[in-house]
Amino acid sequence: MIKKFSFLIGVLMFGLHQGQQKKEQLQKQNAELKKQIAQINTDLAKTRNESKLSIAYLTSVNQKLVLREKVYNNTQKEKRFIEDDIYLRQLEINRQNKELAVLRKNYAEVLVNAYKNKGVQNKVTFILSSKNLGEAIRRVQYLKQYSDYQDKKAAEITNAANLIKKTIAQRQNSIKEKENLLVNQQKDLATINAERVQKEQLVAEFKKNESKLTAELKQKQTQSKALEGQIRAIIAEEIRIAKAEEEARRKAEAEKIRLAKLAAEREKARIEAEAKARAEALERERRLAEAEAKRAAELAARRAEEERKRNEEAARAEASARDEARRVAAKKASDEAAAKAKEAADKLIAAKAAETALAKRKEEEKKAAETKAMTSYGVSSSTGSSFADNRGRLGYPADRAGRITHRFGRQPHPVFKNITEENNGIKISVPSGTRAKSVFPGSVSSVLANNDGTKTVIVKHGSYFTIYSNLGNVSVSKGQQVSSGTPVGTVAQDFDGSYTLDFQVWNGSTPVDPLGWISY
Numbered sequence: 001m002i003k004k005f006s007f008l009i010g011v012l013m014f015g016l017h018q019g020q021q022k023k024e025q026l027q028k029q030n031a032e033l034k035k036q037i038a039q040i041n042t043d044l045a046k047t048r049n050e051s052k053l054s055i056a057y058l059t060s061v062n063q064k065l066v067l068r069e070k071v072y073n074n075t076q077k078e079k080r081f082i083e084d085d086i087y088l089r090q091l092e093i094n095r096q097n098k099e100l101a102v103l104r105k106n107y108a109e110v111l112v113n114a115y116k117n118k119g120v121q122n123k124v125t126f127i128l129s130s131k132n133l134g135e136a137i138r139r140v141q142y143l144k145q146y147s148d149y150q151d152k153k154a155a156e157i158t159n160a161a162n163l164i165k166k167t168i169a170q171r172q173n174s175i176k177e178k179e180n181l182l183v184n185q186q187k188d189l190a191t192i193n194a195e196r197v198q199k200e201q202l203v204a205e206f207k208k209n210e211s212k213l214t215a216e217l218k219q220k221q222t223q224s225k226a227l228e229g230q231i232r233a234i235i236a237e238e239i240r241i242a243k244a245e246e247e248a249r250r251k252a253e254a255e256k257i258r259l260a261k262l263a264a265e266r267e268k269a270r271i272e273a274e275a276k277a278r279a280e281a282l283e284r285e286r287r288l289a290e291a292e293a294k295r296a297a298e299l300a301a302r303r304a305e306e307e308r309k310r311n312e313e314a315a316r317a318e319a320s321a322r323d324e325a326r327r328v329a330a331k332k333a334s335d336e337a338a339a340k341a342k343e344a345a346d347k348l349i350a351a352k353a354a355e356t357a358l359a360k361r362k363e364e365e366k367k368a369a370e371t372k373a374m375t376s377y378g379v380s381s382s383t384g385s386s387f388a389d390n391r392g393r394l395g396y397p398a399d400r401a402g403r404i405t406h407r408f409g410r411q412p413h414p415v416f417k418n419i420t421e422e423n424n425g426i427k428i429s430v431p432s433g434t435r436a437k438s439v440f441p442g443s444v445s446s447v448l449a450n451n452d453g454t455k456t457v458i459v460k461h462g463s464y465f466t467i468y469s470n471l472g473n474v475s476v477s478k479g480q481q482v483s484s485g486t487p488v489g490t491v492a493q494d495f496d497g498s499y500t501l502d503f504q505v506w507n508g509s510t511p512v513d514p515l516g517w518i519s520y
Helices: 002-051 053-116 120-128 135-206 209-317 321-376
Strands: 403-406 409-412 420-423 427-428 435-437 442-449 455-461 464-475 488-491 498-507 510-512
Touching: 002 053, 053 135, 053 403, 053 427, 120 488, 135 321, 209 442, 209 455, 209 464, 403 409, 420 427, 455 488
Parallel strands: none
Antiparallel strands: 403 427, 409 420, 427 498, 435 488, 442 455, 455 464, 464 488, 464 498, 498 510
16 A cells, blocks of 8 residues: 555656646746736837827737736646645655654664663673674674664654655745745736726727728828839839840840851861861771781781691601791791781770760860850850749848738728728838838839828849838939848838838739748
8 A cells, every 4th residue: 555655656746847847837938928028018118109099009018918818827827836736745745754653663663672672781691692603793793783773763764854844845935936926926917907908998099089090091091002003013114124124135145046056056067077087087097907907817817727737747747846946936927926916906996996085075076166156155044033042031121120010911900890901011010210121132123202201112133022111211222232131211100100111022013921031
């Protein structure tokens, strides 16, 4: 039963360790969330007088409320982990108390036995009553071990008691931590309720000024539509010019290619003629080598046959000294014929290799001549824009971090549900004085002056365009080359009092969601 109980406690303590890790994770999350809340409070304090009734301000309040609720929920989870810790600590205290009771009982029995056999005289008698020296030594060792055992049991009791004190202290700390957590939780709950009231007041203020705000909003939408028309016209003209330039470039390139091919063909014909003459010469050399090799091979075969016959005759006639001399001479002539045959064969191999090398060199020279002609006439392959290759890695369109208040596409208005907004990009609420900056290298296609006094900058990146609207002033001009991060203008105040950058990305004449392109 005790083993089962100890196993259960072990499992629970493992769970306690896991719970402690999760609790620490929650505490880290809460610390990060509180940093974000503090930043939002700072931003709200800066823009309170500027924003008046702005969507950006309401969005910040909403976001802060969401973060507060996350903190509160994390605190709830943390409280449960602390309660589990208190419960498991109590179980551990109960287990340790039981173990301590058993230790004390065993130690009491040891003390009783020791008391019954106490005294130096008894120990001496116990040792002297041994039958021999060996038994006496064993009794001395026994008494020492018994004394050590008593000390060990006393130390175990002391350690167990100290461990219980430590566990009780940990449990008390957890109880205090829970009490502090509950106090903070009540404060958080009160703050959440206050911020909910603030949000409701803001929404009520929006409702109270609904007619004025909706009129201004519709006017802004009308201006946006007019601006969109201008943007589409400019992009269409840019596309038309680009197509015309591309067509002219293509025709010029085709003419260059035609002239280059003619020059290449002439050069190839020259190379072909030279190679043909050289090939004919090599062919003649090869044929001569083949004939010489054939004659040498026939001569070598004849000499070898003559030598064989002489050897046979010499063997039959028991050759004389003269026959021996003739045989040596024949052998020498045969070797010379074989050497000439080998030399002729080597010449034939070299002639064939020369023909192969000539054919290979001819093709290489023709290819090099074609490449040289293309280069001389300025023919080159066109390269596409790398804008598309950097999708998701483009720079941020402002030199200060902001908050997205309007997303891409058709979106319901966050307050006035009867109004739908059509956004060709995203709107980013930024601090006063923020500068918009180019997200990628390109050239300024146009700088537009809008009806409301703001300006718009269009930057061309090959077949793509980025658009920066609602600028108070601009720092670039039409045709200017810009790099990634080049400031294009300062963000202006919108009709609702907030400073909002309208940022768009167009693929040709089609707007796309900027959030899929920039690293936000």
